[in-house]
Amino acid sequence: MLDIEAAMARAQAEHGHIPKSAAEEITRQARAELVTEADFSEEYSTVRHRMVALLNVWRRSLSAEASQYVHYGATTVDIYDTATIMQINASIENIDACLAGAIDAMSELALAHKSTVMIGRTLGQHAQPITFGKKVSVWIGEYDRHRDRLSDLRERVMRSAILKGAVGDYSGLGPKAIAIEKSFARELGFAKPYTADWHGTRDVIAEYGMVLSLIAKTHARIGQEIFLLQSTDIGEVRESLPEDVVGSSSMPHKRNPIVPERLIHAGRTIPRLAEVLGDDQVNFYERDNTSRLSPIVEDISVQSATAARSLTRLIGSLEVDAEAMRRNIDRTSGYAMSQRVAFALAEHMPRTEAEALVKQIIRFSAEQGIDFEEALNTATEVNMYLHPTDITALLDPTQLDQQAIAQVEAVVADAAPKPTE
Template sequence: MSIPIRHQGAMADSSNISAVDSNMYRTIFGDDAMRFIMCDTAFEERMVQVEISLARIQANLGTIPKQAAQDIANDCNAAKLDRGRLQQETELVGLPVWGLVRQLSAMVRDETSARYLHGGLNTHDVMDLARSLQMKDALELICSRLDTIRNRLVALTHQYRKTPMVARTHLQHALPSTFGYRTAIWLTSLDRHSERLQQIKPRLLLAQVGGASGSLASLSEHEPEGLRLVRAISEELGLYQPNMPWHAARDGLAEVVSLLALIGGSLAKIALDIVLLQIPEVSEVAEPFVAHRGASSTMPHKNNPVLSEAILALSKMLRQEAGLALDAVPSDFERAGSGAWQLEWAALPQSFTYCSAALKHTEEVLTGLRVDENRMLHNLNLSRGLVAAEHVVVALHEKYGRARSHDIVYECCRQAVQKNQHLSSTLKQREDVTICLSDAEIDWYCDPANYLGLTPRFIDIALAGR
């Protein structure tokens, strides 16, 4: 179907259809810091960097003239690339390096020096090296944002470690807890992700140098030369040296996308808790107030938790990208010809961008999180002692055993609900309870503050050294 004439001009100026690059939604599903690292321009710059570094290394190893390497470094400039032509040639070839090398060769003014460009590597090597450099920067941003959130959670846990609230299971009141315990749970999940991000680097940020099919056959006449090249490129680019080429083993890329999805899931857990705690009937916490954020076009009173909603959406989008990355793992033989490689081109930049946006939103939510301690205490007491019912079971256990004690307290709980009484009142009316516990002891066991278990100790463990 042809585009109506009245829309053709608009399409030329605003043709983005992806949410991450949408003029309308780009700050919800992405952020400029990660976009700067993972965009096409950055990828092109990294590929040019790889070609220049290769020439410099080969000159240092004595395999090409030093003047050629100098000419390549001086004349090759990513800013001078004809990106329209590069796009057309990428579509024609299916890969960007063929067109890139043609343009870079034309930039090198000395024809003799230009002949030494791109010697020994192939398209896969250049693209994987460039992507590894991008991921190295992207991981630094992810780690930095994650650390900021963890520091904020440490502060919240210290501040609210003794703030009583009710723990909920199946969305129902369960046992007494504290808000600091909840934030400590959030914190420890992100602590584990911080460890995973450090652990993944040696498996992910690998140099890829294999030549046409991974054997570096073009350099095999002098075996040490090929191995020195691998080591030198790894050192030059600040990447880890692989024990062998990984062009046909894409597990590391699938691992990082899966890890980003895991991080998104943990951020979504925080966001979901906040969404539920912000329900007016609960009103224990709320996102930071910004005029008109979360507003309604018809209802002036609305204050929707839109940042948390965005985090939840991003976590689901990350999960989808993880599926794509896993589909790219079973590539055929020594070069994926089944579309697996192309899946990475979509999954990697989008996953890093989605995760970075989710981290940015979470940081904003937690930095300005509004906590209503009085409301937490009010909600804790709504059940009139029922949240401490298990504590009474524990108190009766020695006399009646667990099953009988549970039945006794269960009957008292049902009676308390039916008569709209406090649990302690119904307990005091039971002879099988009062022969074991005095009225004062019943009141003590029914006080939520006296049934926090190891909550303080677990918080201490989570905050150790911080």
């Protein structure tokens, strides 16, 4: 608050609205230790206004001249709004750095497993093989887009320092009020501020909440997927935990997920906080405030940074069980490669006939209790076109399409830090 008051005084002095000597003293005395908690509490118990209590105590450390020009023509909400914007700006920088760290961890994991085959699942069913690197590359792409959103949002945040007076029309701030506001923003390291008053709308703050909500939903989705993939029945990945971490108070064998559960929870709580910030766009008349947004901004910011750091720790130490992934592919006896077989047959017959033939062979295989490869080798319609060695190759999930590997590499390269970062 004192830094903002000092920046305002310097801006006003720059344009001759207050004496330069007063601005210099205000800047020198903008020190938090001059307003003790005890003095502030005693003053607040009398005036019942936080800003007035702060200024009354602080003025005791100033000369008569400087004291006269503290908070000159300003209104409390401008100071609070600017403080909130400064905190949001710092929070965006912090959260963006957290996401960059998560992407680094994901990129290392994706490249390490760009050829590690696992079953792809759609609608809860085995679909066809993918690589674990491909799965992680989807996460990378999503967080890279979140970083774009934060960057776009930050441009609007940087234009949101505000000094417009009691009703937002610069009244009380002198004939050079608009120029003073520009200088005020520059003093705080911000860009040219929006000329239109935004205190009653707070759409940029609402947008901040909504971007954090989107990020939290991604945390929850990834947390839920890791939660499921490390379940006993699938067992393809494991959260790395210290040996003394207790999984269950009553069942010693259990290795319960911890961070995935936290990420799922963040995907529920952070969007609820974002709703409150969105509701804060609806206010009465010019400059009323009905929702007390400061605690919400604090809570959503801290929760968002905490969740992003938790995600990075989880990804950075995730254990991948390639053997379990292969076993799960084999659970359907080769059926997961049926599309490859149909495509190979479609080079010799209409595609619809090829697909119908493969489906018929799968049904026969299941009914007879024989594996897919044996059923294909005994089907005359298949033997006419495909040799047993062709069938073996088609049913080998490790025979990867090079485009799938190139895709992972390209996603990692696209998300790599740019020279300007």
